[in-house]
Amino acid sequence: MIKRCRACAEHHFYPRPFCPSCWSEDVEWVEASGDATLYTWSVVHVNDLPPFPERVPYVAAVVDLAEGPRMMTNVVDCDPDDLEVGMSLQATFHPTSDAVTIVQFRPAATVSAR
Numbered sequence: 625m626i627k628r629c630r631a632c633a634e635h636h637f638y639p640r641p642f643c644p645s646c647w648s649e650d651v652e653w654v655e656a657s658g659d660a661t662l663y664t665w666s667v668v669h670v671n672d673l674p675p676f677p678e679r680v681p682y683v684a685a686v687v688d689l690a691e692g693p694r695m696m697t698n699v700v701d702c703d704p705d706d707l708e709v710g711m712s713l714q715a716t717f718h719p720t721s722d723a724v725t726i727v728q729f730r731p732a733a734t735v736s737a738r
Contacts, residue, residue: 658715
């Protein structure tokens with residue numbers, strides 16, 4: 625899901641109660657495609673903050689969503705040496721608790737049926 629402005633049709637991320645493009649408060653939730661392209665990334669090898677020490681190394685990335693906004697995320701299920709700027713990615717969802725699920729991305733070729 626992603627926020628879209630009914631006044632100017634722009635999508636925006638992070639979600640907020642107004643459009644950052646035209647300031648309209650007429651915004652709605654719409655289903656996102658889940659498609660993105662890799663803009664940039666960094667491989668994190670050291671992170672002492674819980675729960676990250678057991679997750680290193682991991683890929684911190686910025687992706688361009690097909691709907692337009694850019695967001696920070698992680699790229700999973702991919703060797704960092706195989707990452708390329710502009711590569712196609714697909715959203716995948718990772719539950720971190722019973723109440724919280726985060727969106728991550730993986731190479732589009734590795735995504736199976738949702």
